[in-house]
Amino acid sequence: MxxxxxxxxxxxxxxxxxxxxxxxxxxxxxxxxxxxxxxxxxxxxxTFGNITNVWINGDHYKWRAMRTLGIDEEFVTGKASDKDKFLNWAKTVPYTMRNPLYHWTHLELARYFDIYDLLNEKSAEKVWEITQEKLNSSEYSxxxxxxxxxxxxxxxxxxxxxxxxxxxxxxxxxxxxxxxxxxxxxxxxxxxxxxxxxxxxxxxxxxxxxxxxxxxxxxxxxxxxxxxxxxxxxxxxxxxxxxxxxxxxxxxxxxxxxxxxxxxxxxxxxxxxxxxxxxxxxxxxxxxxxxxxxxxxxxxxxxxxxxxxxxxxxxxxxxxxxxxxxxxxxxxxxxxxxxxxxxxxxxxxxxxxxxxxxxxxxxxxxxxxxxxxxxxxxxxxxxxxxxxxxxxxxxxxxxxxxxxxxxxxxxxxxxxxxxxxxxxxxxxxxxxxxxxxxxxxxxxxxxxxxxxxxxxxxxxxxxxxx
Structure with a gap:
């Protein structure tokens, strides 16, 4: 299996x-x-340059989850860097189990980026690097x-x-x-x-x-x-x-x-x-x-x-x-x-x-x-x-x-x-x-x-x- x-x-x-x-x-x-x-x-x-631009910015589903976890608005819609926003989303994902965000997140990583790792704080750096490289290519426009x-x-x-x-x-x-x-x-x-x-x-x-x-x-x-x-x-x-x-x-x-x-x-x-x-x-x-x-x-x-x-x-x-x-x-x-x-x-x-x-x-x-x-x-x-x-x-x-x-x-x-x-x-x-x-x-x-x-x-x- x-x-x-x-x-x-x-x-x-x-x-x-x-x-x-x-x-x-x-x-x-x-x-x-x-x-x-x-x-x-x-x-x-x-082209989006990084995964925050295409995946987190504008997504109020993710924003609600992050706020519920107690993440400051600075890392949700505020002025934090794109990478810091992504890392905070990655930190949130394991806590979204039984919310559709958990399924959507991993389907989207698999279908667009061939990433099958679970997204969490441990995998976040690797996922950031793989997706950033791909999102800077014309194939990912x-x-x-x-x-x-x-x-x-x-x-x-x-x-x-x-x-x-x-x-x-x-x-x-x-x-x-x-x-x-x-x-x-x-x-x-x-x-x-x-x-x-x-x-x-x-x-x-x-x-x-x-x-x-x-x-x-x-x-x-x-x-x-x-x-x-x-x-x-x-x-x-x-x-x-x-x-x-x-x-x-x-x-x-x-x-x-x-x-x-x-x-x-x-x-x-x-x-x-x-x-x-x-x-x-x-x-x-x-x-x-x-x-x-x-x-x-x-x-x-x-x-x-x-x-x-x-x-x-x-x-x-x-x-x-x-x-x-x-x-x-x-x-x-x-x-x-x-x-x-x-x-x-x-x-x-x-x-x-x-x-x-x-x-x-x-x-x-x-x-x-x-x-x-x-x-x-x-x-x-x-x-x-x-x-x-x-x-x-x-x-x-x-x-x-x-x-x-x-x-x-x-x-x-x-x-x-x-x-x-x-x-x-x-x-x-x-x-x-x-x-x-x-x-x-x-x-x-x-x-x-x-x-x-x-x-x-x-x-x-x-x-x-x-």
């Missing part, structure tokens, strides 16, 4: 799981249809890292005001991994956010529209959707606590927007009505262009006000929220469906208590027009670990058709995060292999294997149609 922690049959507990993974899943290309990679770095084919994991498509996430200049540059390049974008208009929706009026001014300038009314706002957003579509965009994404769906009139929405543009206070009820109106407009427009719409629901963000003031958003102070989801989501999807303007939709859930809600909700709007038209998205953020993925797969299997599932994505800012696809595929194959062994599924390896291949790659390929 292999003494390596990461070995060929990692997480695969029987011969059926092994055959499903190695024959039907392992070699499938990766379609990473939602991530937050910086397209500028891909366009410029950035942004493009090289994407090729190394057999990526076919990566889809980054951009605000409507983005020029898409780097996507345009990549489209003209000889890079054989397709890089696309997803339209993320949350800042135009969330009217209560600080800086909303400044953002609307910028949006108007970029769109060439003077935004003085709700109709102007819709006109500006539509112009940006047209621009994104002309640049190959086929998806949008929304990061919301919950779906907004309040009854509103055109008059009300215009009055609310006018108040905001005059810097007057608006109530929570007014904000919800306005946000509902913008969301409905956007989703009807996505349908017109045949886009896939994505909703990431359930995060409670920026809980630590003191650290948010110091470090800003997306630095590790978010958690799972317990918002009511079912009724508004149902009403929203129903309103679009009743006018036949519900486009292909993926709903990601952050609260595991709502898994069955989401798994049953999608079935209400799968109308037979498209295979898997409305999807329960893969385990996201705090749930993209073994237990979270398994619970999502089980809820979807029990209440829908897992065979139609479009599979995994990284949702990451790191170029070293792509082994999460492998992690998901191993978990999927082990789940099915275990049920074959127990006689709960037939020993029909061709049929189940083809289903695994579909979930790993084919379903996403056919669903997104890039």
């Amino acid at each position: 292999s003494t390596k922690f990461i070995h060929d049959n990692f997480l695969l507990e029987n011969k059926y799981a092994e055959e499903l993974y190695h024959t039907y899943s392992k070699h499938q290309p990766i379609i990473d249809y939602h991530n937050h990679l910086p397209p500028q770095q891909i366009a410029e084919d950035k 942004c493009r090289g890292l994407l090729k190394k994991v057999n990526a076919e498509l990566v889809c980054t996430t951009e605000d409507p005001i983005d020029t898409l200049q780097y996507h345009q540059q990549l489209a003209k390049s000889d890079f054989n991994v397709k890089v696309s974008t997803a339209f993320r208009p949350d800042k135009a929706i969330l009217i209560s956010n600080d800086g909303y009026n400044d953002y609307i001014d910028t949006l108007g300038n970029v769109a060439g529209v003077s935004i003085n009314s709700f109709a102007d706002l819709c006109d500006a957003l539509r112009k940006r959707i047209v621009f994104f579509n002309e640049n190959g965009c086929k998806l949008c994404d929304h990061g919301l606590d919950q779906i907004y769906f309040e009854q509103y009139t055109e008059n009300e929405v215009n009055t609310i927007f006018k108040k905001k543009r005059e810097n007057k206070a608006i109530s929570n009820e007014e904000a919800l009505k306005f946000q509902s109106a913008v969301l409905v407009f956007l989703c009807e427009t996505y349908h017109e262009f045949g886009w896939v719409q994505q909703f990431h629901l359930g995060a409670l963000r920026n809980n630590n006000a003191r650290m948010h003031r110091i470090l800003g958003p997306d630095t590790g102070w978010d958690s799972i929220g317990d918002y009511p989801q079912a009724q508004k989501l149902s009403a929203f999807l129903n309103a679009l469906d009743s006018k036949d303007t519900l486009t292909k939709t993926i709903i990601y859930n952050l609260n595991p208590a709502d898994n069955e809600v989401m798994a049953t909700m999608i079935g209400n709007f799968n109308d037979g027009s498209v295979k898997g038209k409305v999807q329960f998205g893969s385990g996201w953020w705090f749930l993209d670990q073994k237990d979270g993925m398994t619970k999502q797969l089980n809820a979807l299997s029990n209440m829908g058709l897992i065979s139609c599932f479009v599979g995994m994505l990284t949702d990451s800012r790191s170029f070293l995060s792509f082994p999460r696809h492998e992690y998901f595929r191993r978990i999927l194959c082990n789940l099915l292999g275990d049920e074959i062994k127990r006689g709960e599924l037939p020993n029909d390896m061709e049929w189940i294997g083809n289903m695994v291949a579909d979930i790993s790659y084919n379903n996403a390929k056919n669903y997104f149609k890039f």
Whole structure:
């Protein structure tokens, strides 16, 4: 038996799981249809110089673990040297056992750097030296890292005001991994956010529209959707606590927007009505262009006000929220469906208590027009670990058709995060292999294997149609 922690049959507990993974899943290309990679770095084919730059900087998962261990912020996001930050991460890793970081860390070291040593204080110097040498070579540039994991498509996430200049540059390049974008208009929706009026001014300038009314706002957003579509965009994404769906009139929405543009206070009820109106407009427009719409629901963000003031958003102070989801989501999807303007939709859930809600909700709007038209998205953020993925797969299997599932994505800012696809595929194959062994599924390896291949790659390929 292999003494390596990461070995060929990692997480695969029987011969059926092994055959499903190695024959039907392992070699499938990766379609990473939602991530937050910086397209500028891909366009410029950035090299990172050392592992801290590509692995630790920007990774709030690691930051939370280091802080929990009592490591000073100086060595997390502060001014410590890159090497000292890495050494402190290496010191943290043994304490992350049973957190997905432990598996991710060693998968990433194995797949990108052929390092199979466990990372800890003893191995840290050796790992630093090996990775530094490799990361200074062109083989380990942004493009090289994407090729190394057999990526076919990566889809980054951009605000409507983005020029898409780097996507345009990549489209003209000889890079054989397709890089696309997803339209993320949350800042135009969330009217209560600080800086909303400044953002609307910028949006108007970029769109060439003077935004003085709700109709102007819709006109500006539509112009940006047209621009994104002309640049190959086929998806949008929304990061919301919950779906907004309040009854509103055109008059009300215009009055609310006018108040905001005059810097007057608006109530929570007014904000919800306005946000509902913008969301409905956007989703009807996505349908017109045949886009896939994505909703990431359930995060409670920026809980630590003191650290948010110091470090800003997306630095590790978010958690799972317990918002009511079912009724508004149902009403929203129903309103679009009743006018036949519900486009292909993926709903990601952050609260595991709502898994069955989401798994049953999608079935209400799968109308037979498209295979898997409305999807329960893969385990996201705090749930993209073994237990979270398994619970999502089980809820979807029990209440829908897992065979139609479009599979995994990284949702990451790191170029070293792509082994999460492998992690998901191993978990999927082990789940099915275990049920074959127990006689709960037939020993029909061709049929189940083809289903695994579909979930790993084919379903996403056919669903997104890039």
